[in-house]
Amino acid sequence: MTDKELYDSLTYEKKNAYTEMTDAERAEMTELCDQYRGFLDRCKTERECVKEAIKMAEAAGFKKLTELDVLKPGDKVYKINRNKNIFLAVIGTEDIHKGINIAGAHIDSPRLDLKQNPLYEKNDMALLKTHYYGGIKKYQWPTIPLAIHGVIFNDKGEKKDIVIGERDDDPVFVITDLLPHLAKDQMAKKMTEGIEAENMNLLIGGIPIEAEDVKEKVKFAILKLLNARYGITERSFQSAEFEIVPAHKARNVGLDESFIGAYGHDDRVCAYTTLRGILSETAPKRTAAAILVDKEEIGSMGNTGARSAFMTMTFAEITEKLTGRCSITDLNRVIENSACMSSDVSAAVDPNYSEVSEARNASFAGKGVSIEKYTGARGKYDSSDASAEYVYEIGRLMDDDGVIWQTGELGKVDQGGGGTIAQYVANLNMDVIDCGVPVLSMHAPFEVVAKTDVYMAYRAYKAFYKR
Numbered sequence: 299m300t301d302k303e304l305y306d307s308l309t310y311e312k313k314n315a316y317t318e319m320t321d322a323e324r325a326e327m328t329e330l331c332d333q334y335r336g337f338l339d340r341c342k343t344e345r346e347c348v349k350e351a352i353k354m355a356e357a358a359g360f361k362k363l364t365e366l367d368v369l370k371p372g373d374k375v376y377k378i379n380r381n382k383n384i385f386l387a388v389i390g391t392e393d394i395h396k397g398i399n400i401a402g403a404h405i406d407s408p409r410l411d412l413k414q415n416p417l418y419e420k421n422d423m424a425l426l427k428t429h430y431y432g433g434i435k436k437y438q439w440p441t442i443p444l445a446i447h448g449v450i451f452n453d454k455g456e457k458k459d460i461v462i463g464e465r466d467d468d469p470v471f472v473i474t475d476l477l478p479h480l481a482k483d484q485m486a487k488k489m490t491e492g493i494e495a496e497n498m499n500l501l502i503g504g505i506p507i508e509a510e511d512v513k514e515k516v517k518f519a520i521l522k523l524l525n526a527r528y529g530i531t532e533r534s535f536q537s538a539e540f541e542i543v544p545a546h547k548a549r550n551v552g553l554d555e556s557f558i559g560a561y562g563h564d565d566r567v568c569a570y571t572t573l574r575g576i577l578s579e580t581a582p583k584r585t586a587a588a589i590l591v592d593k594e595e596i597g598s599m600g601n602t603g604a605r606s607a608f609m610t611m612t613f614a615e616i617t618e619k620l621t622g623r624c625s626i627t628d629l630n631r632v633i634e635n636s637a638c639m640s641s642d643v644s645a646a647v648d649p650n651y652s653e654v655s656e657a658r659n660a661s662f663a664g665k666g667v668s669i670e671k672y673t674g675a676r677g678k679y680d681s682s683d684a685s686a687e688y689v690y691e692i693g694r695l696m697d698d699d700g701v702i703w704q705t706g707e708l709g710k711v712d713q714g715g716g717g718t719i720a721q722y723v724a725n726l727n728m729d730v731i732d733c734g735v736p737v738l739s740m741h742a743p744f745e746v747v748a749k750t751d752v753y754m755a756y757r758a759y760k761a762f763y764k765r
Contacts, residue, residue: 312665315702315750316556327753330574331558334752335548337570338560339464342543343447344382344592344602347405347566351384351573351590352376358577360386363612369619372581377612382592382602385612386576390585394620395628397635398613399765400587401576402604402719403569403642403734404594407562408432408741410439410498410542412448416535419517424503428473428542429495432595436493438742443470444500448540452529460528463545470545471500500542544743551746556664558752563745565594567752568641568734575759585616586763594642594719604719610726630727637688638730639762640720641755644668644706646736646748654713661706661736664748667755668706669693670732675715682724684731692731692762699761702754706736733758 299307319327341347355376363375363385373389382405387398409431416426430436445463452458463470475493476484484492506515507522524530548560569590576588589612593603600606613632618624646663647655661668671689674681696703708715723730735755738746 312662312704314664315666315754318702327749330756331749331752334570335558338548338562338566342562343541344405348381348384354577355386379608380602383608385589387585387587387616388579388582390582392584394585394617395631397632398585398587399637399763401572401639401641401759401762402589403572404565405569405590406592406595407564408434408595412540414536417517417532419514422516423501424516424520426500426502428498428500433741437489440473440475440493442743443545444472444542445545446540447543448538450530450534450538458528471502473498473500557746557748559744559746561743563737563747564643564740567747568643568755571756572641572759574756578760579763582763598719598722604722634727636728638723638728640718640730640732641734642718642732643734643737644670645708645740646738648738654709656710659707661704663736663738664750665704666702667751667758668704668734668736670706673708673717673732676712680717680721682720682730688729688731695761695765696758701757701761
């Protein structure tokens with residue numbers, strides 16, 4: 299063996315995934331990414347993601363878990379939690395007490411929500427008050443076309459699904475900003491203070507109604523429109539859930555169309571590939587499962603977040619329907635023998651801001667799915683740190699299946715950081731590791747991912763289910 303051959307065998311270097319792929323893999327990648335763009339356009343809220351997941355699952359032969367009294371190997375089931383959370387499973391041939399292979403992604407993304415009493419009039423314009431959700435850069439949201447998605451109840455108690463701003467002939471909405479000529483004071487502020495949260499108000503109308511005895515003529519005109527179209531009143535907003543999201547479509551990026559730009563890659567890119575992975579399962583040895591959760595962007599709290607008991611309750615229900623019983627000891631055995639992939643995105647090194655990353659231990663767009671032993675901030679705070687045994691096992695699974703993967707961490711040690719649902723799964727006494735797609739411009743209204751990494755994430759989750 300020459301020194302060069304020995305050097306190559308002893309050292310490690312990340313490679314561009316395109317150079318490692320066959321023509322057949324590239325064709326499969328292109329088809330997957332085209333379908334993923336359609337998913338993004340249809341699924342801009344967690345409710346819409348669950349609806350689409352149900353549609354895809356039923357087309358693949360999945361049935362509602364609640365409608366089955368007994369389970370057997372090969373059964374495909376799903377369970378919904380409050381329309382914002384879904385669990386899917388394919389029952390394996392192995393004893394359930396030996397554990398479940400589960401991949402978990404979140405389907406909420408940073409956005410703006412409407413307040414409970416949002417509608418007001420000022421300067422002959424009707425506006426809606428908002429409250430931002432998750433970690434956003436507030437200055438990125440004014441002056442871009444925005445759409446309204448959500449649910450509201452009319453006076454008859456009927457739930458109305460409302461989407462305005464997505465069709466080509468729909469109006470869109472906008473948060474206005476100061477012109478540069480008058481922004482001297484604003485431009486002198488820190489970036490975190492340049493746009494104040496209470497000024498992020500959505501412009502929705504400006505034509506006054508012809509009624510002399512009405513004080514707020516524009517607001518009244520908007521209320522009349524809403525009542526005529528949806529049967530709602532101003533008070534209906536108090537129980538409504540409205541999310542304000544970018545109105546643009548997912549697009550190919552680059553002359554070679556090597557990237558996808560869209561709102562909501564974090565974390566719908568992992569949710570979609572996880573979903574496609576579980577839907578492709580037919581007869582696994584170990585029971586395979588996927589869970590899509592809500593509330594990750596605000597700490598995973600709540601009955602539809604990763605900290606809720608929904609996952610363990612569903613584990614118990616599956617165990618009971620398979621074996622005829624599920625004591626607390628049975629459930630504990632299932633959980634401790636299970637393994638999880640926390641399917642969440644990572645930060646890709648940005649060539650314009652490479653100083654915030656440590657290149658040897660960072661994820662790069664186009665170099666495969668990223669596996670992260672730990673996340674957290676600074677001293678690994680709020681992190682799950684996977685064991686050497688589990689990291690090795692996952693890496694071996696990826697290699698054996700031809701998955702192109704890399705390792706990474708979220709920025710330099712003292713630069714910042716972030717967390718995923720991994721820590722909450724680990725607290726149940728389950729092996730877990732983060733595995734997902736590196737993202738450029740994360741949490742922006744238009745995020746960017748490499749198509750190769752989307753494809754390798756899908757391949758990674760499929761390989762994991764063979765564990």
